[in-house]
Amino acid sequence: MKIWTLLFALLFLCSCEGKKSLLDLNLYHFLYRESAPVAVELYDSATVLKLVPASWNLKNYAISTMAELVYAPVAGDSLHIRILEFKTEMSALAFYLNSGLVQERLPVIDGDSREIAMRSGPRLFVFRYGLLRNHERGELEHYVQNFPDYRAGLPPEFLSLPIADRLPGEASIQMKNFLGIESNFPMLVQGFRGNDVYWNAARSWESVSEEDWKNWTFNLQKKTADIFWNADTLFFNAGIESRGAAMRLSDGRLVCLWGALDSKNLLERFRKIAESVYNSPE
Missing domain, CATH: 3.40.1000 (Protein Transport Mog1p; Chain A)
Known part of the structure; x- marks a missing residue:
């Protein structure tokens, strides 16, 4: 003992x-x-x-x-x-x-x-x-x-986003305003490029309350009329010829993807990102 x-x-x-x-x-x-x-x-x-x-x-x-x-x-x-x-x-x-x-x-x-x-x-x-x-x-x-709490490089939260097609230097954090909508949660954003197509993927730093998620989606719906739900996934117009998808996972973390993608590519990439974040420990 x-x-x-x-x-x-x-x-x-x-x-x-x-x-x-x-x-x-x-x-x-x-x-x-x-x-x-x-x-x-x-x-x-x-x-x-x-x-x-x-x-x-x-x-x-x-x-x-x-x-x-x-x-x-x-x-x-x-x-x-x-x-x-x-x-x-x-x-x-x-x-x-x-x-x-x-x-x-x-x-x-x-x-x-x-x-x-x-x-x-x-x-x-x-x-x-x-x-x-x-x-x-x-x-x-x-x-x-030599200082306590040493941790360099991008944290595991960022690394949970897919590695393939990442754009170097295109990582950022949207702290209180996500996609032009006021938010109470910071989102980690990473830019991607593949086959001359650009898109962005994002995830929340930590779990987001259902209330904050509902407030954000409500304000997004006020901003754009081109928006619809499919089960627990929100699809929306993210700009000129740009589509987006967002979801609050069962553990409370948010995932989002938007870019100049057709419906098929948007859905395929979004599923991969949601799965990658969901399976990550952070």
């Missing part, structure tokens, strides 16, 4: 450790090139909104905390790191995908500095350094990986 008690205690402590926020961490303990930061500043959400440009619209993405760190790994060299911590991973991912303000693949040149970003779970790391300085991507990734 003592062994099992200790094991459960360790598991509990590990799970708590992974959920620590920036306010719980001693940021001087996070080294870069074996050096501690020379300066650290922490800001709560209210202060963040005053410090960052209004164009960032952080209030729409549930910002929680921000940290500013400065490292001086060698004389005359400095690395500035801004860490934005959001209340949920979904909010961090939405800002990362939708804002157009951060870039992961190639550094953005801003004056005499370069800027590159990396996301991990609910945090976004923005690295800024001089044009004449070199900071290897592997070094920056290692720095990010």
Whole structure:
């Protein structure tokens, strides 16, 4: 019994450790090139909104905390790191995908500095350094990986959408307005292309209540007259020569597909997407 008690205690402590926020961490303990930061500043959400440009619209993405760190790994060299911590991973991912303000693949040149970003779970790391300085991507990734709750790349929720015919860079999150209709649930959207035909598939981040689903479908029906139900599936006009289909699965997750597809292709692709999401654990 003592062994099992200790094991459960360790598991509990590990799970708590992974959920620590920036306010719980001693940021001087996070080294870069074996050096501690020379300066650290922490800001709560209210202060963040005053410090960052209004164009960032952080209030729409549930910002929680921000940290500013400065490292001086060698004389005359400095690395500035801004860490934005959001209340949920979904909010961090939405800002990362939708804002157009951060870039992961190639550094953005801003004056005499370069800027590159990396996301991990609910945090976004923005690295800024001089044009004449070199900071290897592997070094920056290692720095990010040292923080609790590390999770990079698209989350499993996105990966539950079909892989075939995906368009690179065409992932986004529609947070409070899905297909032009006000919604109380965020939708993960992925663009596809096959045989010179474009379409989009989407799923809800989590389960959606039946009331929210009914409200959305009711408002959609007010927007377009070309709409009909077939059992539990809603078919609708999604624009000029564009058709759509949507359904609330038995577990509450929503799936939707729309694009310039004929009725047969729309139904075939929609069935595959609904099945893929339904069979996914997330």
